[in-house]
Amino acid sequence: MNKSKITMMLLGACMSVSAFAQDLAGTWQQIDDKTGSPKAIIEIRKENNGTYVGKIVKVTPRPGYTPQKTCNNCPAPYTNQPILGMDVLTGLKPVEGTNNYEKGKVIDPLAGKIYDAKVRLSANGKRLTLRGYMGVSALGRSQTWIRQD
Template sequence: MKRNFKLGLLVLSAVFSGSALAQDLTGTWQSIYDKTGSPKAIIEISQEGNGSYTGKIVKITPRPGYTPQKTCNDCPAPYTNQPILGMEILKGLKHVDGTNNYERGRVIDPLAGKLYNAKVKLNATGKRLTLRAYMGVSTLGRNQTWIRLD
């Protein structure tokens, strides 16, 4: 009986440590355009010293028939006229303890020049995330899927 209990604790420990690893948001992600399903950009997410997460565009994915915009022309300060390649588009995400959720972030759409509230849900495997961008109420926002590349 005692042996089975120890084995059960070992299995539970392995399961929970695996899900803790799945909560790591850092890495390289391919964003997918929600309206067409085509790849949009490659974003690198890193953790800041204060524990929040930041994402910047490291590559714009070429799409047939699309000429990428070079700068963030209609964006509010401090993004105005900033090059889109290398731009920090995601800031301030904080991990919600005990979950695969991140909240209280801000995301900018450099093509539309709009700044949104952001939250992220990482799937259980850590290979896919859903970014929810919204103004005011989360239910009035849009989702975008990102797929882990590394």
């Protein structure tokens, strides 16, 4: 086999591994950035338009905490919606050639606030860092999510 064929095979293998690592779709454990405790299980799916959406599929029980059932202080269309089953992450778009996603929105159903969102996926695809912010990313907060599937 000549050098160019080997190079092309290696490049193709690297690209396929990179493409797999960059896919957000799957089930994720949300970790509370204040307490470090598991908070919820989020299922992220890719929409037909190429954006990603994340839905709460399980609220993780925590000692001394009674889970809120509905999004009481949330703006429309989230007003009084059940938290379980809610799309809390919407519109994330991949940034070409990176493990980053941007231009999304994330709602905090406990506070009733919607934030701009961006995500960085780890190189191995097992962790993501979600940054929620208003206006300027530097003024936001980050959460780590751990892949469950």
